[in-house]
Amino acid sequence: MSAAQKPELRILLCAPRGFCAGVVRAIDAVERALEIYGPPVYVRHEIVHNKYVVEGLKAKGAIFVEELHEVPAGATAPVIFSAHGVARSVPEDAARRNFFAIDATCPLVTKVHREAVVHHKKGRDVVLIGHAGHPEVIGTMGQLPAGAVALVETAEQARAFTPRDPSNLAFTTQTTLSVDDTAEIVAILRARFPSMVAPHKEDICYATTNRQEAVKRVAPQVEAMIVVGAPNSSNSQRLREVAEREGCRVAVLVQRAEDIDWNVFGAISSLGITAGASAPEVLVEEIIDAFAERFTVAVESVYTAHEDVFFPLPRQLRPDAAE
Structure with missing residues (x-):
């Protein structure tokens, strides 16, 4: 299809979107452990809920397990706990098995x-x-x-x-x-229960709140919304629900460009795009490129917050600890 034949599509990009500081820290923890100790590095549960990220880490030598009994007895390779956190029994079990455990739980x-x-x-x-x-x-x-x-x-x-x-x-x-x-x-x-004690500070994290606020701003302005994220990602599913609640008639969760149903998105003139906290920006770009093949796209970013949060790596993976 020539450029002259392509229909016009206005894309509003939600900002902030995608990786949060806790996800960056968790992915960096696996990559840093691979650098320091070499493969394999064992990871209990998906380090973050994103297939693209997990497959990329597998290619570098990470081995993902659901439970510690799947790690070979006597293994000396690091065993990393995912960003989602684990029950107290898990590090206790790791200590009993003499595993070198690294906790990548989001702070x-x-x-x-x-x-x-x-x-x-x-x-x-x-x-x-x-x-x-x-x-x-x-x-x-x-x-x-x-x-x-x-x-x-x-x-x-x-x-x-x-x-x-x-x-x-x-x-x-x-x-x-x-x-x-x-x-x-x-x-x-x-x-x-009026005497019920509340958290000192809101438990819903800054990234979840910021991404939902951006969707609230964009959803009423577009005919459809794509949330880039995995089906098992809680924060991504919530973004889709927020878009629907704000009146966007089509709001779908998409993992990759290849998952786009063009019967749904073929005749729109405005589209919102956001990404869950565990979805990398490369997947957002991939989806924009897929639309650009079919539409003449004009992309605008809609900012509702600026994020500069940073979490240091787990202690065992910091440069001074590895020397």
Whole structure:
């Protein structure tokens, strides 16, 4: 199709989008471990929820396992815990097996872990707002003894929740939730349990909040929205839901350009694009290129925040520790 025949398409790029500081730190941790110790490096669970990133690290010598028993007994290679965090039993198991463990948990997830532990030590029952089965939720609940954390996923569950001691509660949240959904759940719980202790600082992380705000700005201005991300990425799924809630009639999650359904996107004149916190910018560029083959595209960035957050590598991987 010649340029003259191509329909025009206005693309609004959400900013911020893509990698957050915790994801950068986790990926860098695997790459740095490969540099220092050579392959293989074992990683428990996907280091971040993005197939492209995981496949790239596999090609460099990372071996991904779901549980530590999959790591060969007596292995001296590093074993890295993913950005999502792990239950307390996991590093304990690694120590029993004499593994060289490196914790790449996002510091903002670690903050939630510490909050839960402090509340428990003070005798409070902990309510965790999050999604059952997500690695981050499994890790946070696994910081405390079984039964010490009550998981609340929805507003309906918040209305029905019956604590052991209504006067002695605290809540924490998964870091990658919908800001609006979580606010509704918290409002219900606080109305029912006025003395419930809140986090000192919002648990939903800065990157989740910023990416959702950008989508809120862009979604009402476009006919369709693409969220670049993986189906098992919580923050990416929330971005898609936010776009729908803000009135965008077509909002889809796409991993790669090859996943685009051109029957859905073939006749639009405006498109929003964002990316989940574990999706690399190269995939955003790949998708823009795919549209540029079919449309005459004009790309604009819509900024709602500036991010300059940086987290240092785990201690064992810093230059002074490797010397």
